[in-house]
Amino acid sequence: MKPVAIFLVSGGLDSLLAAAVMREHVSAGYMLHFQNPFEAVDSLEYMEEAAEKLSFPLVIEPLGNDYLEIVKNPRHGYGKNLNPCLDCRILQFKKAVEFLKRKNADFIVTGEVLGQRPMSQNLRAMKLIEEESGAGGLIFRPLSARFLPPPDIIKSGAISLDSFPKIKGRSRKMQIELAKEYGINKYEPPAGGCLLTMKEYSRKLSELFNKSSLPTPIELTLLKIGRHFRISPENKLIVGRNQNENELLERIAPPDYTVIRPLENKGPTSIIDSLPCKKLLFTAAGISARYTDSQEDEKIRFIYYNGKVSGEISSTAFSITQTEEYRI
Template sequence: MKRKALALLSGGLDSTLAVKVMLEQGIEVEALNFTSPFCTCTGKNAGCKSEAIRVAEEFGIPIKVMNKGVDYLEVVRKPKHGYGKGMNPCIDCRIFLLRKAKEYMTESGADFVITGEVLGQRPMSQRRHTLDIIERESGLAGRLLRPLSAKHFEPTLPEQEGWVDREKLLAIQGRSRKEQMQLAEDLDVKNYPCPAGGCLLTEVSFVSKVRDVFDHSDQLNLRDFRLLKVARHFRVGPRTKALIGRNEAENELLSRNIQPGEATLRWIDGSSPLGVLMGVVDDALLETSAKILLRYTRAEPGAECRVNVVIDDNERIIAVPNEFSDPSIEGYRV
């Protein structure tokens, strides 16, 4: 009977190699890829999802793409095992993904799960102790196989039952990628991306934006976190944020993400970025946001300026003075 593995596939070198090692042993593989609002990929660098799909297509295996969802935001807000150097809950994140994989195993018909984890490669989530915690708390004890470092661990059920030949698994350890690159050459794996961090939660400069959303939200919304990667952000009220586009692509993205009751703003008498008021909207907040918007136009300092405001299908013009200096708007910047 042919056995099936469910692979967590990011599209990076390690997870790609883990899949290839299983395929070389005649194991049927289905890939599972997770998208996140905190991925460093952008429209110009669609890495993550597209790389995983490319690898799946190249290997001829099915792939399912899942969004981490609002329940993942709760993991980020209060992780059981704490954060790394930024606001990255790496251990809890890994447990979350593997629990989702375990839930999907029944639907996919998979017998076990594989990952590209390498012992000692990542300082927080890939130490022996934390790898043991991740396996135990994911509910996959015995059915979680890490092909690249398998020989550093006790044999899993797939190895014990002879579904997988342990002798053909690897004993890679540490942060160097030399062994993986040699393995890629041996297995004819090409066009893999260069190793790099892919999570904005590891970037200390990004943490303040994430905390701001958590601190000022009655209900978590994936949209609010996705938009942290674009535009200029200003906290103008406890439940209100103004976003100012930096180019036409961002203006278009912001306009597509407006929710009912929120407002768009543009200076009428010259070239203007798009301003968006997200959350609670009132006249005082509109005026403050319009003044911030004017700092990114060529409106004459001190001049009374006309700003077009659209809320749902209602359009009106408000007049506000261009009176904010750069230090003035810094007090609002997130």
């Protein structure tokens, strides 16, 4: 009887390819995706398509506050930006081992490629992650398996390594060719992935971590949208950058947030994360006016409203220097 595997998938090329390469070697498997608030693109359709093609059920498990805690205070530190890759992998592997036990599966498969990511995909890091997560001997990385120490499933003789590819390093050429062979046509674009590896996003998240104990889901969602300004120690202004963002901000702003929109001019929709005092409303209007089609010294009329009150306020646009003083 062939073994049963848990496939850790992200929607990216490597993890979907790893599942495809393994199809003939297992009797059954589960494609397991740990969903986190820092996914740059929605990869659900890629995972769904691959799961259907390979006849593996797809299981989505959201990562909760325990994940946010490690992003805020990682034991092993950050990569280039706010990406705590080692702690992130340790947590995911821990949860994957729990899942494996619940499903009585035999081993865990990942799409990791030796030498592809500097922080988490080198021999030392892989060993550390396995030891600290309790996944020692359980992880099989089919794309690079022929360069790596064999996990228990290989030692047992249940799977032979002969037919597996020999992939390592940062080039994706071999994976793209193999994906064509296996009919994996849709996967996350290379620019997608994890927001924590991105400089701009990391700066905004770091500022938010300094302001709140643990950010709420809406605060994390809003980090992906608009230009961000700290207009008082407690208040933040978010200014839409285009029509899509303007509509989105207005639609998702909770009732205790204040929406500000120009009445007559073309310009952005902005939101403040509370009902601010008049002084802060003027600041918000001055910054927002900077992004309208106003002429110099023209007074722009704005409407503002939230779940409780509404009104009008006017302001000329702040200068670039003034505006940048508030920028996060």
